[in-house]
Amino acid sequence: MHIAIAGNIGAGKTSLTRLLAKHFKWEPHYEEVETNPYLNSFYEDMQRWSFNLQIYFLNSRFRQVVEIRDGAKTVIQDRTIYEDAYIFAPNLHEMGLMPTRDYKNYESLFELMNSFIKAPDLLIYLRSSVPNLVNQIQMRGRDYENSIRIDYLKSLNERYEKWINNYDSGKLLIIDVDNIDFINNPTDLGGIIERINAEINGLF
DSSP states (O other): OEEEEEEOTTSSHHHHHHHHHHHHTOEEEOOOOTTOTTHHHHHHOHHHHHHHHHHHHHHHHHHHHHHHHHSSSOEEEESOHHHIIIIIHHHHHHTTSSOHHHHHHHHHHHHHHHTTOOOOSEEEEEEOOHHHHHHHHHHHTOGGGTTOOHHHHHHHHHHHHHHHHTOOSSEEEEEEOTTOOTTTOHHHHHHHHHHHHHHHHTTO
16 A cells, blocks of 8 residues: 655655654655755755756656555655656746756656556645744754745645645545644644544545
8 A cells, every 4th residue: 555645845744754654564765855966956056956856856756656566565655756746846947947948858757657657545635834834944954945935835835735626646635734743742643643544444
């Protein structure tokens, strides 16, 4: 079974992936952040490195999905390939940070990859307001994230909502994270686990 967690930067995807993997004994597949050779460069000069970064993520997540589908374990994935294609890449293009020529190339690659993969059995979307995202980003203190602009996060949030409102590729669970603390509050985490159990039981 393939479970995936989607959400904007700072929504809590990695933390929830870790906690759910521990609780359900699932195998976690994390987003390649620390080992990503383009991330620092991208936040320093988005226009120069946007295409390189998006191609790196696209390749990385395609490999993850292939491994998940070929394996026998239940896997929980931190961020999906769809977020790169439907949110981050088009957002960079619209902001003038990825040239149309590069974006069309990217779109073509994604369409080919997408024809070979299946959607997650369950997609968990972490919905968050921009102020909450900013607070979470500041709390975790990653140097390369210091330059993330508010309008960039707002634009991403709008794209996330549009994507989720039209998502029909599989089961979807939406969790509003503004007023819960699943990292430090076991009751909040328990509530999420109960909802996931209900969704998973409906898969069989």
